[in-house]
Amino acid sequence: MIKSGVNNMLTFDIEEWFHANYDDIVTPADGKPSHFRYCMDTLLEICRKTDCKATFFVLGYIGEHYPDVVKAILREGHEVASHGYAHQLAYKQTYEQFKADVKKSVDILEHITGVKVIGYRAPSWSIVESNLHYLQALEELGLKYDASIFPVKTFLYGIPTAPTEIHKPRVGGKELGIYEVPMSVMQMAGKNIGYSGGFYFRFFPELWIKNVIRTANRQGKSSIVYLHPREVDPTEQKLSLPFKEHFIHYYNVRGTKSKLERILRSFEFTSIAEQLKTRYNLEV
Numbered sequence: 001m002i003k004s005g006v007n008n009m010l011t012f013d014i015e016e017w018f019h020a021n022y023d024d025i026v027t028p029a030d031g032k033p034s035h036f037r038y039c040m041d042t043l044l045e046i047c048r049k050t051d052c053k054a055t056f057f058v059l060g061y062i063g064e065h066y067p068d069v070v071k072a073i074l075r076e077g078h079e080v081a082s083h084g085y086a087h088q089l090a091y092k093q094t095y096e097q098f099k100a101d102v103k104k105s106v107d108i109l110e111h112i113t114g115v116k117v118i119g120y121r122a123p124s125w126s127i128v129e130s131n132l133h134y135l136q137a138l139e140e141l142g143l144k145y146d147a148s149i150f151p152v153k154t155f156l157y158g159i160p161t162a163p164t165e166i167h168k169p170r171v172g173g174k175e176l177g178i179y180e181v182p183m184s185v186m187q188m189a190g191k192n193i194g195y196s197g198g199f200y201f202r203f204f205p206e207l208w209i210k211n212v213i214r215t216a217n218r219q220g221k222s223s224i225v226y227l228h229p230r231e232v233d234p235t236e237q238k239l240s241l242p243f244k245e246h247f248i249h250y251y252n253v254r255g256t257k258s259k260l261e262r263i264l265r266s267f268e269f270t271s272i273a274e275q276l277k278t279r280y281n282l283e284v
């Protein structure tokens, strides 16, 4: 297998099919049988087959319901990080509620694995300009990095003017002691757009995505891929959503599993923790 020499970062947000943050839907009770275990087996198998390591941002809720799956992630050599406990938007929580939600998830995950959690990603990229100072809570909890900022503007999230490379964020004029690992973007018509995760990953053609990753890698830059378990199984339970949200949530789920496998075969991918250790001398 010939892969590019630059390490890209592979990430998954580990949650159930009903974890979403649209205003106009009511999250259904956890009644219907989900395909969560099948989806997780699929993701872990793809990583194994393509020799890629990943960061799994796991909800505390998932830790409570599927502790064996969290152990399997670790056993396969991947990083277990936090996606919060209950999948609530960070900017709809107070500072203290946010901190408590993250702490609860970190405690659950560390109890299962016995390994320190060092990274966090907010549900639906919900660290935005108005709550950027919430990053301080992560430092107070002893975390080493955040990966919640998407330098784009969408109806749900984004800080379009945020730095696009890994950096130490500043809050109130003070540099924090944690790293920010922003989601990958590319420039199109003068605007930042995503290309390598979630809807963008499903929407853009495979050859086009590969080309953007290759171009970034040639410039010495990494790309981050992110996906959810539900995105590798077109038969997973589905939320009933209005047209726009349905399109964003489910467009081309059918082709995603094989597309992911082929992209992972074409490039080097590792976890965020590994990337920070090797390229930014992070000591943990």
Ligand SMILES: [Zn+2]
Pocket (backbone or CB within 6 Å): 013, 015, 019, 083, 087, 122, 123, 124
């Ligand atoms: Zn999520």
